[in-house]
Structures are given as structure tokens and as C-alpha cells.
């Protein structure tokens with residue numbers, strides 16, 4: 001047996017070696033030459049005791065530099081010993097020196113260390129041992145010098161102490177190499193104790209960037225990087241394509257919505273906007289969209305007959321229920337439930353007896369129109385359904401019968417008078433006329449605001465249920481439903497619309513649907529009467545875009561979305577067109593930097 005080890009000869013690929021190694025490295029005392037580059041390696045030797053949020057990013061984003069940060073978790077006990085040693089040392093130096101400037105410097109250093117100690121003691125801060133090295137490089141000597149000055153300036157503005165690694169340029173260069181080695185001599189000279197949270201807070205929102213690599217351009221992050229968003233991507237914390245948008249008036253919510261819908265529309269998504277402030281009209285009429293603008297507050301071509309049965313794939317609250325389990329419930333039964341809610345919103349004062357009689361009358365009415373419990377109405381056209389006049393006439397006939405129920409039918413007739421013949425007939429009485437032909441639909445609800453609360457609530461619900469039919473109509477077609485300034489539609493006395501929205505948000509993903517809820521106030525959603533649904537409506541969406549806000553909304557938003565101090569602070573002082581985006585636990589700043597042409601495309605709505 002041959003026990004001799006066989007040696008494998010690996011020939012050196014000199015071409016490769018030459019292309020990846022610098023032409024030459026020459027280390028001097030305070031700098032190094034890397035090929036044609038002038039380089040210098042600095043180390044941070046002291047950190048400030050108080051830092052602004054995101055402070056470190058200022059240091060890590062200087063052009064022409066490479067920064068390496070090493071951290072080492074440490075035992076707090078060890079840190080306390082080290083820190084108290086330092087405090088004694090600085091205090092001693094302060095007492096013994098005659099130079100007033102030196103004394104002041106030592107006192108400040110001791111105070112800073114004491115602050116860190118207090119943080120550990122009182123707030124349970126965890127300490128880390130940090131080591132930051134910065135390499136400046138440039139081919140041009142003058143440029144190199146100015147970059148070095150820049151680094152020193154930035155460090156001093158941040159309250160860091162920085163020094164050139166004298167006689168340690170070689171080690172510093174090794175430390176900075178991409179394999180992150182821990183070079184002992186560098187650690188010894190420049191590692192410092194520093195609270196972990198302050199250091200981590202030095203990176204804006206720690207997770208830094210957010211980029212799906214595909215989708216559409218959403219905006220820029222805080223360091224100017226592009227954020228591409230693919231709303232339809234699924235992942236652990238991305239379970240749906242819905243977005244919550246909160247922010248004060250004028251903070252940029254509607255502009256962001258317009259930017260998102262224009263981008264999605266361009267990718268083939270169908271858009272439906274419910275617009276209570278009449279600010280999507282210009283955009284809708286823009287030749288790029290050629291949308292259908294529909295006044296659903298009594299305008300021509302904007303009638304949605306509440307009695308038209310809109311077949312909706314049934315579903316239960318159980319997310320995983322198979323649709324066929326509910327197939328036995330027919331279209332009529334489901335629609336009767338929708339109608340019960342509709343009439344409850346429209347006529348809240350109707351008592352149970354009247355409601356029961358109304359239900360009976362509705363069933364009878366549908367039977368007269370050839371629609372029974374198991375009729376499949378999917379092929380029916382709008383004029384095959386009864387209208388409110390038909391319902392009113394049926395009830396009037398029953399009132400004439402002079403039996404025990406006559407007085408109740410008379411009451412019912414009175415209640416329905418407004419919808420059938422009175423002020424509200426333009427909203428509801430007739431065959432459905434709304435018949436959008438484009439993929440960009442704006443349902444303007446502005447005039448509803450002037451109507452009574454009950455009419456507003458009932459019509460909003462009617463509009464929502466029409467929208468839901470559009471979403472569920474085709475499981476494969478992507479649809480985005482926008483409810484901007486959604487708070488205008490919430491009435492604490494009738495949570496049904498919020499319940500509907502909540503269910504829609506939960507189920508939309510099954511139908512390739514995305515729901516955007518925009519609001520300037522969170523208060524209306526969190527009113528104790530409706531909070532059960534309202535909180536879910538805000539919280540269920542995967543994406544939360546939080547624009548600048550203050551007061552109660554800021555407080556509620558901070559609590560609801562578990563924002564940390566820095567995030568909350570950020571949105572309290574945020575600029576117009578800038579938002580904090582939360583996706584699961586990730587948070588990132590989005591600056592909606594849009595071109596003039598793009599803003600022009602959105603039209604004048606919103607006060608441009």
C-alpha cells in the first residue's frame with residue numbers, strides 16, 4: 001500500500017490574481033498607497049453620550065470612504081467595571097491638571113461616562129464594545145486631503161473623537177477588508193463601550209433599505225436609494241397587498257395614493273377609487289387613464305340599485321374555508337343579509353317587527369320577479385331585478401289588505417317613502433345605471449357629505465358592496481380599491497361599513513385584490529363603538545404609510561403600530577411627501593420624489 005500523501009498542485013491563475021489584487025500596497029506611518037490611490041485609515045476613539053436618531057448614517061455615507069464597524073457583545077458587569085475605572089481616571093485627571101481647558105475636557109468625559117452608566121443602571125441598557133474604522137481613498141491628492149478633512153469634520157460635528165491610526169495603517173487595512181477579521185491591535189486601541197440601542201439607532205431604522213427589486217418605483221429612502229415595491233409579493237410578514245395611509249391634512253397622502261394607482265394601473269391593475277373630496281376627477285379624465293368618473297351621490301349614470309342582487313362568492317370568517325362549503329347558500333340569501341344592513345343604516349329607528357315584515361316583503365318581491373332561494377342570478381341583466389318602486393308598491397298593496405299588520409305596513413310605507421319617491425330616490429330608485437367601461441373608475445361621493453348621516457352611511461355601504469362585487473368578479477384580475485379620507489364615511493352608530501371593509505381587507509388577497517385605506521384621523525376608527533372593526537381596518541394591511549401628523553392621531557398611531565420613540569418623533573416632524581413605511585417589523589423612510597410631469601398627471605385636485 002502506498003502511504004505517501006499525494007500532493008495536488010494548484011497552479012496560480014496569474015491573470016486572475018493580477019486583476020483582483022492592487023498593483024502595489026505601500027504602508028507609511030499615517031497613510032498607505034493602494035495602487036494609484038492615496039489612502040488613510042482613521043478610527044473613532046470616542047462616541048458622543050447623546051446621539052440623534054440616525055446619527056451614524058452621516059458618518060457612513062461620506063463619498064470616497066469605506067467604513068467598517070465591529071461589535072462585540074459584552075457582559076454588563078465587565079462594562080460597569082471598565083466605565084467606573086474610566087470615570088475615576090477622568091475625575092483624577094480633572095482634579096490634578098492646571099490647564100482649565102484640559103480640566104473641562106476631563107470633566108465632560110467623566111460626565112459622559114456617568115450618563116452611560118446611568119443608562120445601564122436605570123434603563124437596563126445593554127452595552128456593546130464597538131470599533132469603527134474609516135478608510136478614505138482617492139487618486140487625486142487634493143481630493144484625498146479634502147475627503148480626510150470632511151471625515152474629521154463630520155466626526156467632530158457628531159461629537160465623535162477620531163484619529164489617524166498611526167503606525168497601524170497595515171492593521172487598519174486588514175480590519176477593513178471584506179472578510180471582517182478582528183485585528184487585535186486595532187481592537188485594543190479603538191474599541192469603546194457604548195449602549196447597543198444608541199449604536200443601532202445610529203442607522204436610520206436599522207433595517208436600512210427596502211427594495212423588492214421589481215414592481216414599481218415607490219420613492220427614495222433616506223439615503224437617496226430607490227425603493228421598488230412589488231405590492232403583490234408574499235412573504236412571512238407580507239400576507240396581503242393592502243395599504244393603510246395615515247397623515248395630517250396636506251401631508252401628501254392623496255399624492256402618494258395617486259402615484260401608487262398610476263403605477264399599478266400601468267402594470268395592468270384595475271383601479272376603483274371612492275373619492276369623498278372630489279380630488280381624483282382631473283386624474284380620471286387625463287387621456288392617460290380615460291377613466292370613468294361617476295357621481296354616486298345622485299348623479300347621472302351613478303345609480304346602484306340596492307335591490308340588484310350582486311352575486312358574490314360566499315365566504316366565512318374562516319380564512320381557509322373552501323368556497324364550495326358555502327355554495328348551498330344562494331345569491332338571494334346572501335343579498336338579503338346585505339339588504340338588512342343597508343336598511344338598518346338608512347332607517348336605524350325601525351323596530352324588529354318592521355324589519356321582519358320588510359324581510360318577508362323582500363322575499364315575496366323577489367319571488368314575483370322569478371328569483372327564489374336557489375336561483376343563479378349571474379346571467380341576469382340590471383332590469384331583471386325589482387326596484388324600490390316595486391318594493392314600495394308591494395308594501396302599499398299589503399297595507400290596503402286591512403288585516404292585523406296594516407298599521408305596520410303603513411309605517412313601513414312611510415319609512416320607504418323617501419327612498420322610493422322622495423329626496424333619496426335619485427340615489428337608489430331605478431335599475432342600476434353604473435356601467436364602467438374602463439379600468440380606472442372614480443366613484444365621487446362628495447355630495448353625499450351634505451346629506452343626512454343615515455343616507456351617507458347607507459350609500460357608502462351600497463357603494464362598497466358594489467365595489468366588492470367588482471373585486472370578486474374575477475379571481476385572477478388584479479383590482480385595487482381606494483377609500484381615501486375614509487374617516488368621512490364612518491359613523492360610530494353604525495359600524496357595518498367598517499365591518500365590511502375589514503372583511504374585504506381580509507379576503508381581498510383571495511381575489512388578487514388590494515385595498516388602500518387613507519385617513520387623516522385615526523380617532524374615528526378607534527371610537528369605542530367601532531374600535532373592534534376600525535382597529536383591524538388600520539392594522540390588517542401589510543403596508544402602513546405614515547405621513548406627518550400630530551396630536552391625537554400621532555399618539556394613537558404610535559400605540560397602534562408599536563412605533564419606537566425615533567419613529568414617532570420622525571412622523572411628528574415629517575415633511576410633506578415623506579412617510580415612514582412599516583412592513584411587518586421593518587420600517588423605512590420613503591420620500592415620494594416625483595417628477596413635475598407626474599404631479600401634473602395627478603391634476604389639480606388636492607389644492608395644487
Ligand SMILES: Nc1ncnc2c1ncn2[C@@H]1O[C@H](COP(=O)(O)OP(=O)(O)O)[C@@H](O)[C@H]1O
Pocket residue numbers: 247248249250251252253254255256576577578592593594599605606607608
Ligand atoms: N411627494 C410630493 N411631491 C410634490 N408635491 C407634493 C407631494 N406630496 C404632496 N404634494 C403637494 O402637497 C399638497 C397636499 O398634498 P395631498 O397629497 O393632497 O395631501 P393629503 O392628501 O395628505 O391632504 C398638494 O398640493 C400636492 O401637490
Ligand SMILES: [Mg+2]
Pocket residue numbers: 253254255484485606
Ligand atoms: Mg387627501
